[in-house]
Structure formats: C-alpha cells, structure tokens
Amino acid sequence: MSKAVLMQGNEAAVEGAIAAGMRIFAGYPITPSTEIAEQSALRLPQVGGRFIQMEDEISSIAAVLGASVAGVKAMTATSGPGFSLMQENLGYGAMAEIPCVIVDVQRAGPSTGLPTSPAQGDYMQARWGTHGDHPVIALSPSSVLETFYLMVRAFNLSEKYRTPVIFLMDEIVGHMREGVELPNPSSLIINHRRPSFHDGANKQCYYVPEGQLVPAMKPFGRGERYNITGLAHDESGFPTNNTQVAGKLVSRLLAKVEEHTDDIVRVEEYAMDDAETAVVCFGGTTRAVMSAILEARAAGKKVGMFRPITVWPFPEQQLKARLPQLKNILMVEHNHGQMLLEVQRVTGGATPVSFLGKVDGTVITPAEILAKLQEMEV
Amino acid sequence: MSNRYEMRFAGSGGQGVILASVIMAEAAVIAGLNTVQSQAYGPEARGGVSKAETVVSREKIWYSKVTLPNFLLALTQASLNTYTKTLAEGAVVMMDDSLDCPDYLDKSRVIAIPILRTAKEKVGKAFTANIVAVGAINAALQLFTDEELMEAVKRHIPAGTEEINKTALAAGKELIDPAAAAAFVHRLG
Numbered sequence: 001m002s003k004a005v006l007m008q009g010n011e012a013a014v015e016g017a018i019a020a021g022m023r024i025f026a027g028y029p030i031t032p033s034t035e036i037a038e039q040s041a042l043r044l045p046q047v048g049g050r051f052i053q054m055e056d057e058i059s060s061i062a063a064v065l066g067a068s069v070a071g072v073k074a075m076t077a078t079s080g081p082g083f084s085l086m087q088e089n090l091g092y093g094a095m096a097e098i099p100c101v102i103v104d105v106q107r108a109g110p111s112t113g114l115p116t117s118p119a120q121g122d123y124m125q126a127r128w129g130t131h132g133d134h135p136v137i138a139l140s141p142s143s144v145l146e147t148f149y150l151m152v153r154a155f156n157l158s159e160k161y162r163t164p165v166i167f168l169m170d171e172i173v174g175h176m177r178e179g180v181e182l183p184n185p186s187s188l189i190i191n192h193r194r195p196s197f198h199d200g201a202n203k204q205c206y207y208v209p210e211g212q213l214v215p216a217m218k219p220f221g222r223g224e225r226y227n228i229t230g231l232a233h234d235e236s237g238f239p240t241n242n243t244q245v246a247g248k249l250v251s252r253l254l255a256k257v258e259e260h261t262d263d264i265v266r267v268e269e270y271a272m273d274d275a276e277t278a279v280v281c282f283g284g285t286t287r288a289v290m291s292a293i294l295e296a297r298a299a300g301k302k303v304g305m306f307r308p309i310t311v312w313p314f315p316e317q318q319l320k321a322r323l324p325q326l327k328n329i330l331m332v333e334h335n336h337g338q339m340l341l342e343v344q345r346v347t348g349g350a351t352p353v354s355f356l357g358k359v360d361g362t363v364i365t366p367a368e369i370l371a372k373l374q375e376m377e378v
Numbered sequence: 379m380s381n382r383y384e385m386r387f388a389g390s391g392g393q394g395v396i397l398a399s400v401i402m403a404e405a406a407v408i409a410g411l412n413t414v415q416s417q418a419y420g421p422e423a424r425g426g427v428s429k430a431e432t433v434v435s436r437e438k439i440w441y442s443k444v445t446l447p448n449f450l451l452a453l454t455q456a457s458l459n460t461y462t463k464t465l466a467e468g469a470v471v472m473m474d475d476s477l478d479c480p481d482y483l484d485k486s487r488v489i490a491i492p493i494l495r496t497a498k499e500k501v502g503k504a505f506t507a508n509i510v511a512v513g514a515i516n517a518a519l520q521l522f523t524d525e526e527l528m529e530a531v532k533r534h535i536p537a538g539t540e541e542i543n544k545t546a547l548a549a550g551k552e553l554i555d556p557a558a559a560a561a562f563v564h565r566l567g
Contacts, residue, residue, distance in 0.1 A: 005533075006404040006415065116419055176442050177400060177415035179407035284442075291441035366441050 004179040009169065010035035010077075012144045012180065013103055014043055016151025017075050019185045021192070022101070023049035024074040026063035028056055028082060031115045032171040033105035036077035057082035061089040061102065068100045069220040069228060071193065073155060077103035080122050081112055083129070090164055091130030092230040094253060097206070097215065099158040099193075101151070103167040105174040106283075106334075108361040117361030118171035120283055123338040126166045127312050133250055135257040137264055138166040138312035142286035144178040150309065156191040157264060161256045162214050168311055170334065172284025172363065193217060204235040213256045257313060266309040267318045271297060275304030276327045277378045280319075280343055282308050285332055285364060292369035301378055314342040328352045328376060332369060335359060381437050381567040383521070384444040387430045387511075388461050389453030391419060394508030397534060398451065399430030401512050405522040405530035406434045411566070414442040427457060434521065436566055448564070449519065451511055452477065453493065470562050472515060489518055489562065491553040497546065506546035513550020518562040524551075 007015075013036050017025075025040035041051040054060040060076045067074035078086065083104040093100060106122045108114035122129075126138045139154050141147040151167060158165040205218045205226040215235075218226060231239035232246035240246065257264060271293060272278065281289040286307050296303040306322065308315045329351055331340045340355050347353055356372045358364050385402060387395040396417045403415035414433045420426035431444040446466040452458035452473045462471060462480055471483060475490040491514055497507035509531060516527050528547065535543050 002408060002410040004407050004410075006400065006407045006413070172416070172442065175416060177403055177413075179403075179411075179413055287440050287442045294440065363443050365443070365445065367445070 002179070004181045006177050007144055007180050008035055008175060008177045009141070009144050009147045009173040010105065010175065011039050012147040013077070013151050013167065013169065013174075014039040015182060016148040017101065017155065018043055018047055018049070019148070019188055020152040020155035020190055021073040022075045022155065023047070024052070024064065024067040024072045025049070025076065026052045026054050026067065026074065027060045027076045027078065028054055030079045030082050032107050032174050033077045033079050033103060033169075035174070036103055036105070040075075057085040058089065061086040061093070061100075064100045064102075065089060065093050065096075065098045068098050069096075071219040071222070073099070073159075073193070075101040075103065077105065079105050079107045079115075080109045080125075083122055083125060087125075087129040091132060091134055093164040094130070094134040094136075095230050096228050097162040097217075097253070098164065099155075099162050099217075100164050101154045101158055101167055102164055103169060106168065106170040108359070114361040116171070118284060118334055118363060119359070119361065120170050120285065120334040121336075121338070121359070122168065123311065123333070123335060124341075126168050133254060135161070135163050135253050136166065136312045137161065137163060137257060137310070138168045139309060140168040140170075140283040140311045141173055141309075142283055142307065143173065144176060145180045147173060148180070148182060152188055152190070156189070159191040159193055160214070161260065161264075162217060163253075163256060166312070168283065170284045172287065176284070205237045206233065206235040208235070208252065213252055213259065261313055261317070264310055265313060265315045265318065267315045268305075268307040268309055270305040270307075272304035272306060272322060274302055275322075276302040276325065277330065277373070277376070278304055278306045278322060278326050279330045279332060279369070280306045280308075280339065281332045282311050282339065285334055288364050288366050288369060289332055291366035292373070295366065295370060296373060296378070301373070303373065303378060308339070311339070314339070314346070316346050319343070319346050323347060323351055326351050328354065328378070330354045330356060330369075330372060330376065332356045332364060334364060381435050382439065383434045383449070383564060383566055384447045384466065385432045385434070385449040385451075386444050386447040386461055387432070387451045388457035389428055389451075390457070391426045391428045393428065393453050394505065395428050395451065395453060396430040398508040398512050398515075399432045401509075401527075401530045401534055402515070402521075403432045403434075404533055405516075405526045406432070408526045408529050409522050411436060412439050414439045416442050427460070429457070429461070434566065449515070451515060453507065453511070470518065472511070472518065486561070489514070489554070493550070493553070496549050496553060500549050501542065501546045503542060506542060509543050509546035510550040510553070513547040514553045515550075517551040517554035517556075518559050520559070520563045521566070
C-alpha cells in the first residue's frame with residue numbers, strides 16, 4: 001500500500017507552515033481559503049500552537065504581526081476581499097520589518113465576485129495593494145506538494161529578510177487534491193528567528209551593522225522595552241521627520257529584496273532549451289499550460305514553459321536570458337492581463353507577446369491554449 | 379490523453395458527491411496511482427448544483443479538470459440532463475433509477491440503479507447514498523480492490539460510523555450484477 005495520502009492544496013499550506021515553525025494562526029474564514037483556517041484550528045493545538053478566529057481580516061493580520069514581534073512565527077489566510085482589508089497592516093509589516101506569511105487563495109473578483117470560482121486577479125494587488133514604496137516577496141505554487149515546500153520557503157524568506165511574504169495561491173490549487181508523501185520535517189532547512197540582544201553601544205532595536213541590510217530581531221515584551229511604529233523611524237524605533245533618515249530607511253527596505261533577487265527568485269522551465277515560443281504562466285494555470293505544451297511538443301512544435309514560482313519580484317533576469325531564442329511569448333493567466341504587464345516591460349517590445357486570459361470564473365483549458373498557439377501560427 | 383480516466387460526480391449540494399469523488403481519489407492514491415480531485419459548487423451549503431471530478435492515471439496528471447468524462451454519476455435530474463451532454467465516447471453513466479434517462483444516451487452504457495432508495499430503505503440512512511454509489515461504481519468499473527476502497531472510505535468518515543458505511547458499501551456493490559459488470563470494467567492504460 002502506498003504511503004502517500006490524498007491532500008488538498010489548502011491543507012498542504014498548513015502542513016508546510018507548521019513544518020516551518022508556524023505556531024499562531026489568526027484569521028477570518030473566507031472561501032476558497034477556509035480550509036486553511038479549519039486545518040490550522042485542528043493542527044496547531046496538536047503541536048503546541050494557537051488558533052485564533054478574529055472578528056475580521058484587519059484584526060487578523062494585526063494579531064499575526066503582534067504574535068510575530070513577540071517571537072512566534074505566524075500566518076493568516078484569506079481571499080481577495082479579505083486581502084484588500086489587510087493592505088494597510090501589510091504595509092505596516094513591511095515598514096516595521098515584521099516577518100509573517102499572508103496567504104491569499106484568489107477567487108474571481110472584483111469585490112465579493114464569484115466566491116467559489118478560480119482567478120488570479122490579485123497579482124498586481126500583491127505588489128501594489130498597500131501604499132507607498134515597499135518591498136514585496138510573493139510566491140505562487142502550482143501543485144499540492146509544491147504548496148508544502150514553497151510554504152516552508154515563504155517562512156524562511158520572511159525570517160531572513162524580516163518582511164511579510166505573500167503566498168499567492170488560487171482556487172485551482174487551494175481546492176485541488178493530489179496524492180502526496182510529505183517529507184520528514186527533520187529533512188527540511190528552517191530559518192529560525194535570530195534573536196538579538198545587542199549589548200554595549202549597539203543597543204538600538206533597528207541597528208543594522210555596516211554592510212548589511214537586515215537588522216536582527218529583538219523579542220518584544222521580553223527584557224528591554226522598545227518602540228515599533230509604521231512612521232518613519234530611526235534605529236531606536238522611534239518616529240522621526242528627519243528626511244535623510246526616512247529616505248535611508250525606505251531605500252534599505254527596498255534594497256533588502258532588490259539586492260537579493262538571486263536568492264529570492266525561482267522559476268521553473270519546461271522544454272525551454274530549444275523553444276522558439278515560451279508560454280508564461282503561474283499558479284494553477286500551469287496545469288493546463290503543461291498539458292497543452294506536451295500536446296504541442298508531440299506535434300513537433302518548439303514550445304516551452306516559463307513559470308515564475310517567485311511571482312514578486314518578477315523573474316526579470318531569467319526571462320531576459322531566454323529572449324534571444326524566442327520568436328514570441330504567450331502569457332496565460334486567469335485575469336485580464338496583469339503579469340502580462342511585467343512580461344511586456346521585460347521584453348520592451350522586442351519580442352511579440354500574445355495573451356490568453358479569463359475573467360468569467362471558469363478554468364482555461366489545454367484546448368483553448370492550443371487554439372491560441374495555432375492562431376499565433378506557432 | 380488516452381491514459382487519463384476522467385470521472386465526474388454530480389448532484390445536489392448536500393448529497394455528498396464531493397465526498398464520493400474524494401473517496402475514489404483516495405482509493406487511487408492507496409492503489410499507488412496518480413490522481414487529481416477537484417470540485418465546483420455554488421456558495422450555498424445545501425441545494426444548488428454540486429459537481430466533483432476525479433482524474434486517475436498511471437502517468438503524471440497535469441490538467442486537473444475533467445474535459446470529457448469517461449464516467450458520470452448523476453443523482454439529480456438537473457445534473458443528469460446537464461452533464462450527459464459532454465461525455466467521452468463509450469462513457470459509462472450511472473444514474474439513480476428514479477430519474478428519467480435522456481433519449482440520446484446509449485442504454486448499453488447506462489447503469490440505472492436505486493442508489494437513493496437503497497441508502498434510505500436498506501442501509502437505513504439517506505445520507506449514505508454517496509457511499510452506496512461508491513460501492514456500486516467500483517463494482518462496475520473495478521478500478522480498485524475492495525480493501526483499497528474500504529481503506530479510502532475509512533480515511534474520510536467520522537469515527538464510529540465504520541459499520542454503517544461498510545453496510546452502505548456492500549449494499550452498493552450488490553446493486554451491480556457481476557455478469558453485467560464485465561461490460562463496464564475499466565483497465566487503466
């Protein structure tokens with residue numbers, strides 16, 4: 001008998017989070033993310049953690065940020081409408097440098113839209129939903145097993161760079177069940193919080209050593225008191241109107257991600273070595289794209305797949321490296337053209353980019369992708 | 379896509395067609411096969427159309443949804459009418475015998491059996507209809523062994539309900555005439 005078990009994407013997200021050390025989940029249920037709250041409520045008490053159902057999504061992310069500064073790895077999960085409500089505190093997390101994971105299992109919008117139907121319309125919201133210039137790391141899985149491993153990575157990146165990480169799922173992967181055999185947790189690499197108890201001259205809570213970008217994190221509520229704020233602040237954590245300090249702070253926040261794209265960005269490529277056409281996709285859409293590419297390849301067409309696993313920052317260098325060999329690109333996503341804008345920005349008009357998208361809550365089929373490729377004369 | 383075996387389970391919300399689909403997928407996992415299970419339903423908890431899908435293959439499954447089902451279970455007239463319009467060639471349709479079979483279906487590929495009545499009268503609980511259906515489906519298609527199927531059921535039922543579910547599974551199996559089942563047995567490619 002196989003050791004594998006049937007598991008839903010949403011359940012794998014919880015298992016991955018627990019393996020990564022998540023011990024607080026604070027959330028408010030919303031389709032199609034509710035199973036993440038349900039599974040957290042079941043599993044966290046078994047591992048010494050806590051589940052809290054909050055009164056709404058604003059308080060959910062607030063509780064997660066609070067838990068994290070107190071020293072506990074924390075996560076929340078929601079869908080588009082709740083993700084909108086979380087945006088202000090998401091910016092707070094970026095500004096105050098609080099590690100946490102926010103899962104958005106995307107459904108068809110705008111507004112409450114089609115609650116049980118798939119979409120990928122929150123791609124740009126993940127980048128620009130909160131105001132001001134801020135760093136963003138967003139990851140998007142395309143299978144149940146990948147959801148597990150990528151969630152571990154989400155927590156690791158969040159701790160390493162002291163910034164909220166957005167786990168951008170969609171209804172397709174969240175509600176899909178596949179047979180998986182989860183790894184032994186001891187085989188995983190986990191980034192633990194590096195608590196900082198600076199002594200001597202470097203007592204300040206946001207002290208950043210020369211040549212580094214990420215301050216170590218001082219546990220809040222234990223030992224020394226310090227201040228956390230969403231206002232521009234100096235290394236002591238207290239607000240300042242000093243424009244030089246503010247400018248340096250925001251530049252450093254952005255540099256944490258911009259200067260580490262090699263570490264943060266991951267892509268998956270399939271059959272790209274001799275490809276003349278690249279189909280770009282992410283998340284659950286990948287499933288239809290792969291089926292279409294296998295058929296196109298069987299018919300002798302030089303088509304490959306380029307899939308950002310890290311969807312923010314967009315894998316600019318990786319796509320650029322493929323441009324010389326490409327005659328054209330097809331972007332396939334369940335929205336009206338959002339990652340398309342990034343692909344167009346990177347190609348700069350040098351490579352023709354076609355688009356296939358859907359906003360009606362139905363799933364893009366391999367046949368539709370093949371028809372589009374035919375229309376492009378691939 | 380010939381190595382894919384696509385199954386669709388349709389009914390009214392609350393009838394448990396999603397669980398039936400999940401159990402078939404779990405049995406596939408237990409049997410060491412690849413499977414992807416998914417569903418589509420409305421926002422309501424009861425009523426409305428509920429549709430679930432299980433794809434089984436010996437090979438890696440990419441596209442997770444059913445395109446042309448090789449098997450359809452329909453427990454309501456609305457779902458039978460809707461989902462018999464797109465079927466793979468030679469698809470097997472299992473329907474509750476209280477429903478009217480559409481004229482355009484090939485009757486030799488239709489299994490009309492009293493799933494709902496068996497659950498209510500023979501097993502004694504109407505809500506076991508999905509498990510009765512699972513027993514009948516596997517008796518006809520013979521995708522899994524009885525042990526694999528029972529283990530799959532056990533993984534998805536509350537503790538203390540093993541006996542009634544075992545009864546439901548057996549009652550479902552009895553609805554299929556072993557001699558007639560030969561025409562429906564599916565061997566994965």
